[in-house]
Amino acid sequence: MGLVVTGISQNGDIKALEQGLKDAGLPLDPIQLISGEDSTESVARSQSGPRIMTGDHGAAVPGINDSGGGLLYFRNESLSDRLGDLEIPDSEVENYVAALEAGRSVVAYYAKPESIGIVEGLFRSAGLAKVKTF
DSSP: OOOEEEEEESSSOOHHHHHHHHHTTOOSTTEEEEEGGGOOOOOEEEOSSTTTTTTTTSOOOTTTTSSOOOOEEEOOOHHHHHHHHTTOOHHHHHHHHHHHHTTOEEEEEEOOGGGHHHHHHHHHHTTOEEEEEO
């Protein structure tokens, strides 16, 4: 049986959920709110071109790495890592990534076995969509 309850928030506002959890006597510290802004796009890498093997820090060799070129791309590993921590099956991760890219937020709560039903109900009553437990 899974212990992570997840849902999609349209706007990232989870005040109603937090109040519901407080009223139910459940702690707030197991909540995680993940938004598309949590991505780490700070590492640029060269995808193609003459510098693919030598990179920016290699010795300058005429004809090999002295020309510009190379297509820069940014790799976002943090969202996949965070979603993976929620035990979301690989077959469903893309659905969550699509929600994040559309400006929504993923809300997760690490529940105890005896509180899963309560937490799922609180997620729904707080207006979260696609409530699932993994």
